[in-house]
Each structure stands twice: as structure tokens, then as C-alpha cells.
Amino acid sequence: MSQPENNWYFVGTDGSQQGPHHLPSLLAMLSAGQITAATLVWSAGMDDWQPFASTFNIIAKTYRGRQEQATELFKKDSLTMATQGYSPTSQSYMPGSYGCGEFIIALLLCFILIGILIFIYMLIVKPNGTLSVTYEYRRVTMAEKICPKCAEQVKAAAKVCRFCHHEFE
Numbered sequence: 001m002s003q004p005e006n007n008w009y010f011v012g013t014d015g016s017q018q019g020p021h022h023l024p025s026l027l028a029m030l031s032a033g034q035i036t037a038a039t040l041v042w043s044a045g046m047d048d049w050q051p052f053a054s055t056f057n058i059i060a061k062t063y064r065g066r067q068e069q070a071t072e073l074f075k076k077d078s079l080t081m082a083t084q085g086y087s088p089t090s091q092s093y094m095p096g097s098y099g100c101g102e103f104i105i106a107l108l109l110c111f112i113l114i115g116i117l118i119f120i121y122m123l124i125v126k127p128n129g130t131l132s133v134t135y136e137y138r139r140v141t142m143a144e145k146i147c148p149k150c151a152e153q154v155k156a157a158a159k160v161c162r163f164c165h166h167e168f169e
């Protein structure tokens with residue numbers, strides 16, 4: 001029997017016909033106790049009204065969130081589902097994934113962020129500078145000599161270096 005997702009009707013506790021409802025709404029009402037396994041349901045293509053449990057002997061429900069959150073939601077819901085006679089048989093968690101558009105936006109943000117980081121780097125870290133030094137060559141005049149010990153310039157006639165007291169021969 002085909003089970004269309006939409007346009008489910010059920011018989012309320014007051015005997016009135018309720019609906020149409022999407023299947024997820026119907027499942028939510030089951031968890032909330034608004035309908036039970038014995039509630040009569042009907043959808044297009046069915047010959048007659050049938051109890052919920054015989055129409056849906058297997059139910060697939062989804063719990064969204066991070067794994068711990070989804071597991072917590074599942075644990076809570078499984079308690080009320082158990083009161084309706086439904087026990088979990090298997091479960092699997094599939095991590096959420098981002099769409100292509102989200103990836104492109106993230107990529108653009110990366111480029112912007114990299115640009116900002118480069119800009120900040122340029123503000124903080126200055127590029128290598130250049131130190132300019134001017135040298136002047138000063139020739140030693142005839143009247144002076146270089147002390148061989150301390151390399152200072154002293155008078156040519158000096159017998160003792162005035163800087164390091166080196167005695168000239």
C-alpha cells in the first residue's frame with residue numbers, strides 16, 4: 001500500500017474528522033499523545049479507515065541537532081513513543097553538511113579575512129628599511145702616525161701613545 005506523505009486524516013477523540021495533515025505532523029501528534037496507535041487514519045488511496053498502528057507499523061523519525069542534542073531528543077521522544085507501543089529498532093547519525101552556496105560564501109569570507117590580516121600585518125610590521133651611512137676618508141697626515149697597539153691617531157713625534165700608553169721605538 002502506498003503511503004503518501006501529505007493529506008492524512010484522522011478521527012479525533014471527539015469523533016470528528018481531523019485533517020488534512022502532513023505525515024510529520026501526524027508523527028508529532030503521536031509523540032504528543034494527541035493521536036494514539038488506535039486512532040483511525042485515512043488518506044487517499046486507502047479503502048477504509050485503519051488504526052494508526054496498522055497503517056504505520058514502521059515509522060521513521062528524525063531528530064536534528066548535533067549528535068548529543070539529537071540523541072537527547074531521541075531519548076526523550078522514545079519514552080513517549082514507547083507508551084504508544086513503538087520501540088526503536090535502529091538508529092544512525094549523519095553529520096550535517098553545508099551546501100555549495102555556503103561554501104562559496106565561506107571561501108569569499110576567507111579571502112576578505114586574509115586581506116584584512118595582510119592589511120593588519122602591513123600596519124604592524126614595517127618592511128625592511130634601509131640605513132644610509134656616509135663615510136669620509138681621512139688621510140693620515142705626515143705629522144701623525146697610527147698607534148700599532150690601539151690604532152688611534154697620534155702625533156708623529158710622540159714617544160708614548162696618548163691613548164694606550166704604548167711606547168713607540
Ligand SMILES: [Zn+2]
Nearest residue numbers: 147150161164
Ligand atoms: Zn695607542
